[in-house]
Amino acid sequence: MVQKQLRPVALYLASSQRFSAPTRRRKEKDFLFGKKKIFIKQEFSEEPFHAKRILQPWTRGHVAGLTAISKIDAERNRLSYRGYDIHDLVDHCSFDEVAYLLIYGDLPNQSQLDAFCKTVGAHRGVPSEVISLLRTLPPAASQMDRVKAAVAALALFDPQREERTAETYRAVAVRLYAQLPTIIVNSYRLSQGQEPATPRADLNHNANFFWMLTGHEPSDLIGRAFNVSQILYAEHGYNASTFAARVTVSTLSDIYSGVVSAIGTLKGPLHGGANEASMQMLLEIGSPERAAEWVREALARKQRIMGFGHREYKHGDERARIAKQYVIELVNSKGATHWLEMADIIEREMMQAKGLYPNVDFPIGLLYYLMDIPIPLYTPIFMMSRITGWCAHIIEQLENNRLIRPESEYIGPSERPVLPLSQRP
Numbered sequence: 264m265v266q267k268q269l270r271p272v273a274l275y276l277a278s279s280q281r282f283s284a285p286t287r288r289r290k291e292k293d294f295l296f297g298k299k300k301i302f303i304k305q306e307f308s309e310e311p312f313h314a315k316r317i318l319q320p321w322t323r324g325h326v327a328g329l330t331a332i333s334k335i336d337a338e339r340n341r342l343s344y345r346g347y348d349i350h351d352l353v354d355h356c357s358f359d360e361v362a363y364l365l366i367y368g369d370l371p372n373q374s375q376l377d378a379f380c381k382t383v384g385a386h387r388g389v390p391s392e393v394i395s396l397l398r399t400l401p402p403a404a405s406q407m408d409r410v411k412a413a414v415a416a417l418a419l420f421d422p423q424r425e426e427r428t429a430e431t432y433r434a435v436a437v438r439l440y441a442q443l444p445t446i447i448v449n450s451y452r453l454s455q456g457q458e459p460a461t462p463r464a465d466l467n468h469n470a471n472f473f474w475m476l477t478g479h480e481p482s483d484l485i486g487r488a489f490n491v492s493q494i495l496y497a498e499h500g501y502n503a504s505t506f507a508a509r510v511t512v513s514t515l516s517d518i519y520s521g522v523v524s525a526i527g528t529l530k531g532p533l534h535g536g537a538n539e540a541s542m543q544m545l546l547e548i549g550s551p552e553r554a555a556e557w558v559r560e561a562l563a564r565k566q567r568i569m570g571f572g573h574r575e576y577k578h579g580d581e582r583a584r585i586a587k588q589y590v591i592e593l594v595n596s597k598g599a600t601h602w603l604e605m606a607d608i609i610e611r612e613m614m615q616a617k618g619l620y621p622n623v624d625f626p627i628g629l630l631y632y633l634m635d636i637p638i639p640l641y642t643p644i645f646m647m648s649r650i651t652g653w654c655a656h657i658i659e660q661l662e663n664n665r666l667i668r669p670e671s672e673y674i675g676p677s678e679r680p681v682l683p684l685s686q687r688p
């Protein structure tokens with residue numbers, strides 16, 4: 264039996280015979296005292312030499328860069344955007360104010376907010392060519408893929424798309440914030456055989472979205488709950504989609520390319536796609552009586568339960584707790600308590616079996632269902648909010664740019680000659 268030797272990565276590198284002495288010293292120094300203060304917390308077994316073990320240190324507990332946009336304090340379950348605690352933001356702000364905060368760096372005063380909303384309202388339209396493109400795309404394709412194609416096309420109609428200044432990027436960020444709801448709702452409407460809706464300049468971000476989707480403004484409760492969900496989804500450090508955007512623009516590619524990379528990354532069920540997947544799971548379970556058994560059987564099959572677990576939060580995701588309060592309000596107002604019972608049972612089972620808490624996607628998937636929003640729109644709606652965080656990071660990256668290019672460590676076959684085709688086994 265192989266004896267497991269637990270030791271920090273840096274020590275492993277220092278002792279590895281696979282590097283020359285100067286390289287070993289440089290790598291050890293980079294790991295422990297490097298300019299970017301990289302410190303690897305992960306411990307792993309040196310033997311057997313296993314790809315999973317060697318890859319994990321690069322993806323966990325690894326500070327990949329600095330940011331002044333949001334702070335995740337996982338130990339205390341706290342999250343703040345530019346110094347403002349999310350509790351304070353959801354209690355006191357509209358999503359338009361939070362969007363301004365993320366894009367410009369501080370909360371707006373009344374006249375700044377009025378000017379921002381006026382600009383956003385004036386930019387909600389998209390070129391007719393983008394709507395025509397949406398008409399031609401396969402209606403059965405995922406809404407994330409349809410919207411990704413439309414955003415890529417939108418870039419081509421922006422005469423500023425090749426300007427690389429923070430000022431231009433902020434202007435593009437405001438336009439994308441304004442235009443994404445139009446693209447998302449109309450992508451859905453066209454895929455359902457409906458005609459596109461025209462955005463309204465006089466409504467705020469949330470009310471305009473509901474107006475375009477349903478033809479009326481949301482009730483007070485739905486409006487408040489949707490506003491909170493948009494604030495909770497807006498920003499979260501170097502999450503996968505934001506990191507993808509930063510990598511893309513670090514090559515000095517354009518802001519739209521960064522956003523398109525981010526959309527493709529958000530789509531996956533281990534990231535933003537989990538809000539749709541978790542609601543599909545609730546529908547599949549169907550009733551509280553089946554919930555416990557369903558979870559146990561799924562876990563026995565080694566299936567992941569969508570909407571649970573988080574790379575950062577190991578003691579719970581505060582955003583999930585906030586969102587759940589609104590699920591409770593909506594469930595009570597609709598008399599649909601079985602959804603809450605089912606969610607509670609799944610949470611209990613996951614805690615008992617795996618020690619895992621729900622993440623933000625679990626209650627928000629259900630929240631959107633209770634608002635009668637079609638499921639294929641949940642991840643695009645996440646995007647409608649996260650566009651603000653993505654753009655803030657893209658601007659931050661541009662202002663301090665250095666190409667993001669991590670190193671990899673080769674673990675494949677040692678060097679070998681190429682045999683002529685006729686001699687290969």
Ligand SMILES: CC(=O)SCCNC(=O)CCNC(=O)[C@H](O)C(C)(C)COP(=O)(O)OP(=O)(O)OC[C@H]1O[C@@H](n2cnc3c(N)ncnc32)[C@H](O)[C@@H]1OP(=O)(O)O
Pocket residue numbers: 532533534535537566567568569570571572573574575617619622623624
């Ligand atoms: C807005 C957001 O993007 S929040 C995240 C949304 N994604 C989801 O909800 C998808 C479900 N959750 C997951 O897949 C994971 O919890 C992640 C990817 C979000 C985070 O993963 P990490 O904390 O890094 O854990 P990792 O993927 O390494 O898994 C560690 C162990 O926990 C298990 N695990 C983690 N999450 C889950 C889950 N939701 N269901 C079942 N098992 C899980 C894994 O199977 C693994 O077990 P193993 O060691 O026996 O193989």
Ligand SMILES: O=C([O-])CC(=O)C(=O)O
Pocket residue numbers: 496498499500501502503534574575623
């Ligand atoms: O941070 C992450 O890994 C996932 C994410 O985007 C979030 O939780 O909002």
